[in-house]
Amino acid sequence: xxxxxxxxRCWMLAALFFTAILSFSPAPVMAQVPPIPQATTDxxxxxxxxxxxxxxxxxxxATTDPSATGFVPQPDRVATFDQDGTLWVEHPVYTxxxxxxxxxxxxxxxxxxxxxxxxxxxxxxxxxxxxxKLSLHDxxxxxxxxxxxxxxxxxxxxxxHWLETARDARWKRxxxxxxxxxxxxxxxxxxxxxxxxxxxxxxGQDFVRVYAENVYGISPEQVVGTAGxxxxxxxxxxxxxxxxxxxxxxxxxxxxxxxxxxxxxxxRPHAAFGNSTGDRQMLEYTKAGDGPRxxxxxxxxxxxxxxxxxxxxxxxxxxxxxxxPQLYDEARTQRWTVISMKVDWKRVFAFELTP
Amino acid sequence: xxxxxxxxRCWMLAALFFTAILSFSPAPVMAQVPPIPQATTDxxxxxxxxxxxxxxxxxxxATTDPSATGFVPQPDRVATFDQDGTLWVEHPVYTxxxxxxxxxxxxxxxxxxxxxxxxxxxxxxxxxxxxxKLSLHDxxxxxxxxxxxxxxxxxxxxxxHWLETARDARWKRxxxxxxxxxxxxxxxxxxxxxxxxxxxxxxGQDFVRVYAENVYGISPEQVVGTAGxxxxxxxxxxxxxxxxxxxxxxxxxxxxxxxxxxxxxxxRPHAAFGNSTGDRQMLEYTKAGDGPRxxxxxxxxxxxxxxxxxxxxxxxxxxxxxxxPQLYDEARTQRWTVISMKVDWKRVFAFELTP
Numbered sequence: 001x002x003x004x005x006x007x008x009r010c011w012m013l014a015a016l017f018f019t020a021i022l023s024f025s026p027a028p029v030m031a032q033v034p035p036i037p038q039a040t041t042d043x044x045x046x047x048x049x050x051x052x053x054x055x056x057x058x059x060x061x062a063t064t065d066p067s068a069t070g071f072v073p074q075p076d077r078v079a080t081f082d083q084d085g086t087l088w089v090e091h092p093v094y095t096x097x098x099x100x101x102x103x104x105x106x107x108x109x110x111x112x113x114x115x116x117x118x119x120x121x122x123x124x125x126x127x128x129x130x131x132x133k134l135s136l137h138d139x140x141x142x143x144x145x146x147x148x149x150x151x152x153x154x155x156x157x158x159x160x161h162w163l164e165t166a167r168d169a170r171w172k173r174x175x176x177x178x179x180x181x182x183x184x185x186x187x188x189x190x191x192x193x194x195x196x197x198x199x200x201x202x203x204g205q206d207f208v209r210v211y212a213e214n215v216y217g218i219s220p221e222q223v224v225g226t227a228g229x230x231x232x233x234x235x236x237x238x239x240x241x242x243x244x245x246x247x248x249x250x251x252x253x254x255x256x257x258x259x260x261x262x263x264x265x266x267x268r269p270h271a272a273f274g275n276s277t278g279d280r281q282m283l284e285y286t287k288a289g290d291g292p293r294x295x296x297x298x299x300x301x302x303x304x305x306x307x308x309x310x311x312x313x314x315x316x317x318x319x320x321x322x323x324x325p326q327l328y329d330e331a332r333t334q335r336w337t338v339i340s341m342k343v344d345w346k347r348v349f350a351f352e353l354t355p
Numbered sequence: 356x357x358x359x360x361x362x363x364r365c366w367m368l369a370a371l372f373f374t375a376i377l378s379f380s381p382a383p384v385m386a387q388v389p390p391i392p393q394a395t396t397d398x399x400x401x402x403x404x405x406x407x408x409x410x411x412x413x414x415x416x417a418t419t420d421p422s423a424t425g426f427v428p429q430p431d432r433v434a435t436f437d438q439d440g441t442l443w444v445e446h447p448v449y450t451x452x453x454x455x456x457x458x459x460x461x462x463x464x465x466x467x468x469x470x471x472x473x474x475x476x477x478x479x480x481x482x483x484x485x486x487x488k489l490s491l492h493d494x495x496x497x498x499x500x501x502x503x504x505x506x507x508x509x510x511x512x513x514x515x516h517w518l519e520t521a522r523d524a525r526w527k528r529x530x531x532x533x534x535x536x537x538x539x540x541x542x543x544x545x546x547x548x549x550x551x552x553x554x555x556x557x558x559g560q561d562f563v564r565v566y567a568e569n570v571y572g573i574s575p576e577q578v579v580g581t582a583g584x585x586x587x588x589x590x591x592x593x594x595x596x597x598x599x600x601x602x603x604x605x606x607x608x609x610x611x612x613x614x615x616x617x618x619x620x621x622x623r624p625h626a627a628f629g630n631s632t633g634d635r636q637m638l639e640y641t642k643a644g645d646g647p648r649x650x651x652x653x654x655x656x657x658x659x660x661x662x663x664x665x666x667x668x669x670x671x672x673x674x675x676x677x678x679x680p681q682l683y684d685e686a687r688t689q690r691w692t693v694i695s696m697k698v699d700w701k702r703v704f705a706f707e708l709t710p
Contacts (some may be wrong), residue, residue: 075574192474205618206621217559220620221619221622223575229614230614230618232614232636232640233613239640240619242640249618252606255587258595263585264576264619265575266575267575285587288595
C-alpha cells in the first residue's frame with residue numbers, strides 16, 4: 001500500500017485523536033458520588049450548538065452508556081460515511097474524474113490515436129462546455145481506459161503522485177486538504193467512542209483507499225466503494241501481480257450502498273452520513289435497525305465558504321451530489337437530521353484555522 | 356448479526372486471549388539492562404518444537420521488533436487464513452454442504468415437487484453413493500436453492516439455529532467445536548502481536564460470518580469468502596430488507612483468493628495459511644511481497660486424531676481439500692512451510708484437554 005505522504009494532515013489527525021481522548025478523561029472523583037466519565041472539553045469544537053450537534057452527542061451517549069436501553073456492544077458499533085460531498089468537496093467535479101482526465105492526457109502522449117476517438121477527443125480538447133455535455137456512459141468509457149489495465153500497485157503509485165502534485169482551482173490547495181473539519185471531528189469522536197468508521201462511496205474503492213488512511217485515519221479495508229474486478233497473473237519475471245480489469249464488481253451507489261455494506265462489513269450500521277440521493281438507501285437501511293440509529297444528511301447551503309446547491313437554495317442540481325426536494329422531504333418524514341453547512345459549522349476547512 | 360451462542364467456545368477463546376496477553380508481560384527490569392518484553396510462557400502450547408513452530412515465532416519476531424530490518428508497521432499487519440481444512444475439519448464433507456442438504460429437506464416439506472427434480476431428488480433420497488457422484492454443477496444448484504431467496508437476517512438466524520442443533524457423525528459434537536486448537540493459538544498470538552486476522556475462504560462468506568466471531572474472534576468484516584449478490588428492497592410493511600440472490604459476486608477460491616483479498620482488504624497479507632490447491636495463489640501472492648512473509652500449508656497426515664489425505668499418505672485425493680503432489684513440490688520450491696498435523700501438533704482439538 002502506497003502512502004500519499006501528507007505529514008501536515010497526519011499531524012492534524014493525530015492531534016484530533018489526542019484532543020478527543022483527552023476530552024474523555026474521567027472527571028475528578030467526588031465523595032460518595034460514583035465516578036462518571038465526562039467530556040471536559042468539546043469533542044466537536046467546529047460545530048455550532050444546535051439540533052445537528054445535539055443529535056450526534058445524544059446518539060453517542062445513548063449507544064455507549066452501558067446502563068442505557070440503547071447500549072450497543074462495541075463489536076456492533078459501525079458508522080458509514082459517504083465521501084464526495086460528505087467528507088470533502090465534490091463540487092463542481094468529482095476529484096476522481098479530474099484524475100481520470102489528467103491521466104487521459106498522459107495516456108494520449110503514448111497513444112495519439114485516442115485524440116481522434118470520442119469521447120476521449122472531447123476530454124482532450126479541454127473544451128469545458130463540451131466536456132460538461134458528456135453523458136455518464138461517456139465518462140464511464142474514460143474511467144475504464146484510465147483506471148484499468150495496470151497493476152494495483154502501479155495504480156496506487158500513480159494516484160498518490162497525482163494527489164501530491166495536483167491543486168484545486170478555487171483554493172489552490174491539494175484535494176486532500178479539502179476535507180470538512182467538522183466531519184473529521186465526528187470521525188475522531190466516533191472512533192474514541194468505540195465505533196469503527198467506514199467510508200461507503202460511489203467513487204472508486206481503490207482510488208479512495210490511496211488517501212483515506214492519511215486523510216481520515218480510515219484503513220483500506222474500511223473503504224467500501226465502487227469496485228472493478230482484478231485478475232491474478234504473473235509478470236515477465238514470474239512474480240504474482242493483480243491487474244485492474246474494466247469489469248464492474250460492485251456499484252456502490254443508491255441500492256448498491258446497503259448491498260456493498262452488507263458485502264464488505266456484514267453488519268447494519270448504527271450511524272450513516274450522506275448528502276445526496278445516492279445515499280438515500282444507506283440512510284434508510286441504517287435508520288430501519290433497532291434501537292438508537294443516527295442518519296444525517298449534509299446540505300450544501302454555504303456559497304461563501306464552500307458551495308450552495310440543492311433544495312435550500314432553489315438552485316438547479318448539478319449532475320453530482322443530487323440533493324432533490326424529495327430527498328429533503330424524506331429526511332423529514334424518516335427523521336434523519338439535516339446538517340446545514342452554513343448554520344451548523346463554525347468552520348468548514350482545517351486551513352481556516354491557520355490562514 | 357445473530358450470535359451462535361457457544362459459551363464454552365467463547366470462554367476458551369477468552370482464556371486463549373488472556374493466556375497470550377499474559378505471556379507477553381514485560382520481564383522484570385534488570386539493573387543497567389533496558390527492559391525488553393519477553394515471552395515468559397509459550398504462546399503456542401499445542402505445538403511441538405520443530406520447523407513449523409519456529410517459522411511462526413521467527414516471523415512474528417522479525418515483523419514486530421522495531422529494530423529489525425523486516426519490521427512491519429502495525430497498520431500493515433494482515434494475516435489471512437483459509438477456513439475449511441485449515442482452521443477446522445473439512446473431511447469428508449464441507450459443513451456448508453451438510454447445511455445445504457439439511458436445509459433442502461426442510462424446503463421439500465413445503466415444496467414436495469422438489470422430490471421429483473434432479474439433483475434435489477438424489478440429495479433427498481439420502482443415497483450416499485448417488486450423492487457422492489453429483490457434479491459440482493449439481494451441488495451449485497442445491498446451494499442456490501437453499502442459500503438464497505431469503506433475507507440476510509433470516510439466513511443468519513437459520514444457520515445459527517442449525518449450528519446449535521447439528522452434530523458431526525464421528526465426534527458427536529457441534530461442527531463449531533471441530534476447530535484446530537493449534538490454529539486458534541496462532542490466531543490469538545498474531546492478534547496480540549498487532550496483526551489483524553482474516554478468514555479467506557472458498558466457502559460462503561455469509562455462512563462463515565455467522566460463527567466466525569464466536570468461534571475464532573474474527574468479526575464479519577474480516578471474513579472474505581465466496582459471496583452472492585444481495586438486492587435491496589422493502590418488505591410488506593415498507594421496512595428496508597436485503598435479500599440473498601442466486602448471483603455470484605466473488606468466487607473466493609484459487610486466483611479468486613488474492614483477488615478477493617485485494618477487494619475486501621486492499622493490502623497484501625504478510626502471512627497466509629492454507630491446506631489445498633484452492634490456497635495456492637493466496638500463498639504465492641503473500642510470499643511475493645517484500646520483507647519477511649510467512650506462507651504455511653497444513654498437511655492432513657493424522658488418520659488417528661483427524662484424517663489423512665493428500666500426498667504424504669499416498670491416498671487418493673477427495674473432492675475437498677485437494678492437496679496434490681504438485682502443491683507439495685511448490686511448497687518446497689517457494690519455501691512455504693508445511694505443517695504436519697501428526698508431527699507438529701501436540702493436540703488437534705480443544706476438547707482433548709477436557710475429555
